[in-house]
Amino acid sequence: MSSVHHQEQDQLIEKYGYDDHFHEHHEGDKFQFNFLTKYIFSMDHKIIARQFLFTGIFWAIIGSAMSIIFRLQLGFPDASIAWLKPLLGKWIVLNDAGVGTLEPEFYYALVTMHGTIIVFFVLTAGLSGTFSNFLIPLQIGARDMASPFLNMLSYWFFFLSSVVMFYSLFLSTGPFSGGWTAYPPLSALPQASIGSGAGMTLWLVSLALFVVSVLLGGMNYITTVLNLRTKGMSLWRMPLTIWAFLVTAIIGLLSFPVLFSGFLLLIFDRSMGTSFYLSDIFVNGMALDRIGGSPILYQHIFWFLGHPEVYIIILPAMGIVSEVLSVHARKPIFGYRAMVYSILAIAFLSFIVWAHHMFMSGVNPFLSNFFVVFTLIIAVPSAVKVFNWISTLYGGNIRLNTPMLFCIGFISMFISGGLTGIFLGNSAIDIQQHDTYFVVAHFHIVMGVAAFFGMFAGVYNWFPKMFGRYMNDTLGKIHFWVTLIGAYAIFGPMHFLGMAGVPRRYYLFDKFDAFSGFDTMNKFITIAAIISFFAQIVFVINFFWSMYKGKRVTSQNPYGSNSLEWTTPIDAGHGNWPGKIPTVQRWSYDYGKDGIEFTQQHVPLREGETPSDH
């Protein structure tokens, strides 16, 4: 498909590229002596990216399997799940008739772990870790990250954090069960619930390690993007993926230290007897002597990270979608600069809306007004992005392959979930909707499913660059359609549950007459969840099968894409380019310009051609 032949491409790099003498002193190659240093303790960003991806997939399977178990409880509370006893052991209680039911305590642990795992381990580390690592050096024309060593540490801190969290699943008292937000006092007092003891301690250790991983990674991403871009790659010529990863890393670096400070105070409350978050608490009818603290303080600190965190999750997905959409619509992205400005606006606004998570926590209603206004203003840059994606599609020569389908699915999800955000952003409407399934439906669609769709689009699109083979397109399409319909079938009905006031996190609804009419709907949701889960198994099989048996990539630039990663050899080694580094002569969205299907970034301007990035 590539209209520029390989040799021609290499000649261009040889002619216009610049020589950084990388391969003369082999500075990077000395780290790759054997299997251990090449694949395990690797400092190559492409390997580290794959490590993040594999670990992310591992956690995604565990996290979503957990949701299936608690969905079984919600949809079929009377059915026996004794068949899960070999897996869950004492958390399934058998009665005399042999009917197995889930322990309520473990139900809470499952809900908590599902949230923690998906938010942090899959959609932060798995998404940002994978694609920032993989694409930043390749797309800006760098040999590797600014500090490959810190980059390696970033992965291994994540790995360590994963090990600690995984270990906590097997504690005899179970993992932490007080909700993924870990509000005190449930999280601060070991006697509060069985999961608040050792489970919570490990949860805190794990997340502290995770913060270190994010900070090390983010430091590298920002430094690399701002300092190591190849000649000619001005900021306004960068692909939108890079803009998104850059801003994501900045948000992460500004918000994760704040979360860490909140965790630190929590650790002191748990182990040193301080009362930062504790006051007026009764345990078993006895007043606790810990006074003077404020649980609301924790909520402020937590959500100061927590809200930017949802943009840490969605921005990389947006960047991937912008890039993939443009490539497969064979059109330049519509409103490139508007896209960048809206990323920046979203990033800025993300820091001044955190209290919208706390409208019902006793925050002053006058203060809430401020947060309502800024929350609703986020709709503006978000809408700009949505309109630009749709305009990019309009009149495009669209290839409906799997990555493109997932991009379109992303836009659909982002619109559906974004609209319900307008409801929840109003503090008055929130009085009715807070802590109901309406909230669950909203954030799952807008940042859960949507971010997953962005991630899938990225995996399907860059799989050939990662492994030199294609994923199976038919299986990919099956995966897409089942997931799209499945996701709407799961979360669509939840809006109705929420509007009726059905609260989230409840184990059973048999004591509430008001919610008794929703049995069928809950069954329907559970069945849809199970079907969607199996569609993800199709993806996993496709992924690993294609790694070894997929169709081989035969051309350097299979999609006819403009960005620099497709100028590297099919199986790029350490240092990414065998000879010189390409220099950049134009922006990355010259699709269909002057009647030419695509012009790669390292191709010099033709005679009389005006550059598009001005």
Added chain:
Amino acid sequence: MPFVQIFNKELAPNKAQALRFALWIGMATIVMFFAAITSAYLVRKPAGNWYEFKLPIQFFYSTIIIFSSSLFLELCYRSLKGKNESKYKLYLLLAFLTGIGFVISQIFAFKNMVNQGLFIDLNVSVSFIFVIAGMHILHILGGLIAYLISITIAFTTLFKIDELRILKFDLLRQYWHFIGILWIYLLVFLILQ
């Protein structure tokens, strides 16, 4: 300067400068961390149940110590640039030792507080002092590890000065000044509060 690289794309990337830039970003995260803790302090204080007490006098001694440590390090940096080996080694050791002196003075400050009955779990106001000063000491310890690396290099390798060596030393210098200033900020914050 690293900023040149960001906007002028006629230049080829400079990896050494990137390290300095990475350090600045690292310092930004530290600023965010302490900003969060001190904001928590500000939010918590007006809520009442706040035990007032005097800061231990050792905190002021340690301020003088950290200031002199920064001064020695600056002299050391000048000697390195001026290729004066013996002065460079002397000042490096002095800066390192005053750095350890800072930690010791802080330990005495904590002892002083405990002797007055100001235990960490007495009141949130006391807890905050322990957390803030304690976290600052951890950052000082990080700096001291960097000193050890620097000293090892100074005393085991040839005194050959090139730009990369000055740049790497500059990383230590900037970080050390930064946590010194951070301490002064924290102290002024605690005094004003």
